[in-house]
Amino acid sequence: MSATFTQTLASAWERNNSLLCVGLDPDPAKFPAHLKGRDDAILEFCKAIVDATADLVCAFKPQIAYFAARRAEDQLEDLIAHIHERHPGIPVILDAKRGDIGSTAQQYAVEAFERFRADAVTVNPYMGRDSVEPYLAYPDKGVILLCRTSNPGGSDLQFLHVQGGKAGEEPERLYERVARLVAEEWNRTGQCALVVGATYPHEIARVREITGFMPLLVPGIGAQGGDIEATVKAGRTGAGTGLMINSSRAILYAGTGEDFAQVSRQAALETRNSINRWR
Numbered sequence: 289m290s291a292t293f294t295q296t297l298a299s300a301w302e303r304n305n306s307l308l309c310v311g312l313d314p315d316p317a318k319f320p321a322h323l324k325g326r327d328d329a330i331l332e333f334c335k336a337i338v339d340a341t342a343d344l345v346c347a348f349k350p351q352i353a354y355f356a357a358r359r360a361e362d363q364l365e366d367l368i369a370h371i372h373e374r375h376p377g378i379p380v381i382l383d384a385k386r387g388d389i390g391s392t393a394q395q396y397a398v399e400a401f402e403r404f405r406a407d408a409v410t411v412n413p414y415m416g417r418d419s420v421e422p423y424l425a426y427p428d429k430g431v432i433l434l435c436r437t438s439n440p441g442g443s444d445l446q447f448l449h450v451q452g453g454k455a456g457e458e459p460e461r462l463y464e465r466v467a468r469l470v471a472e473e474w475n476r477t478g479q480c481a482l483v484v485g486a487t488y489p490h491e492i493a494r495v496r497e498i499t500g501f502m503p504l505l506v507p508g509i510g511a512q513g514g515d516i517e518a519t520v521k522a523g524r525t526g527a528g529t530g531l532m533i534n535s536s537r538a539i540l541y542a543g544t545g546e547d548f549a550q551v552s553r554q555a556a557l558e559t560r561n562s563i564n565r566w567r
């Protein structure tokens with residue numbers, strides 16, 4: 289049997305000595321001049337970044353909207369195939385933030401895991417357990433549920449107090465309930481992870497407390513200004529792992545010339561090393 293997402297991630301943490309996830313959010317308006325106008329510009333840009341950083345990361349995270357908006361889903365398929373072929377052992381997280389009733393979720397699961405061959409997918413837990421089950425039906429795949437998102441508006445709902453599930457329990461915040469539900473009930477197969485933004489280190493610490501060793505996908509360093517030291521200290525496990533700390537724009541667009549991939553490599557190296565300083 290092939291390795292599960294969780295096992296592949298743990299191996300990548302160790303092999304590359306890295307908790308850095310490079311996010312692949314290709315925006316042609318920001319591409320270097322020599323790639324602009326090419327039909328395969330999105331694929332070529334992303335392949336160059338992937339090849340320049342694969343030994344520095346624990347995962348890659350393509351964001352589906354950047355591909356779908358430009359009718360480039362075929363380039364996303366080719367990109368993920370390229371990562372599997374050239375960089376085996378680096379898990380691919382498809383960032384799709386899906387959420388729908390079970391029958392539709394089943395189609396989204398086929399899209400993520402069979403069409404795109406992602407190792408994990410981001411999912412919105414808002415519609416509850418049956419909306420997540422179709423992803424859990426793929427036991428070797430990762431299911432990464434939104435918990436405490438990095439954006440300011442995340443507080444509108446995720447920070448609301450909800451009554452405890454059992455009589456006499458203290459009210460808790462909605463993101464705490466999500467973390468508890470996933471850790472105690474949905475994660476029977478050990479394939480779940482949670483998204484917690486680097487912009488909220490206090491909540492990262494709380495989610496770590498609730499979930500034990502569960503992997504956390506932490507976007508929000510770099511362009512969104514999250515603090516690396518606070519993020520790592522709040523979210524690392526006792527073993528100094530447990531995190532996929534994502535940076536997209538700060539790495540993808542570090543350079544603007546023909547040597548952009550090398551400049552991105554330098555940015556990824558520095559980010560990985562700053563993360564490691566606090567593990």
Ligand SMILES: O=C(O)c1cc(=O)[nH]c(=O)n1[C@@H]1O[C@H](COP(=O)(O)O)[C@@H](O)[C@H]1O
Pocket residue numbers: 311313351383385410436437438439483484485507508509510511512534535536537538
């Ligand atoms: O699920 C995500 O990846 C995600 C969750 C979240 O709470 N905040 C967040 O920024 N993201 C994604 O992480 C990436 C962050 O990109 P940068 O801000 O450029 O590093 C984008 O692809 C977002 O869609």
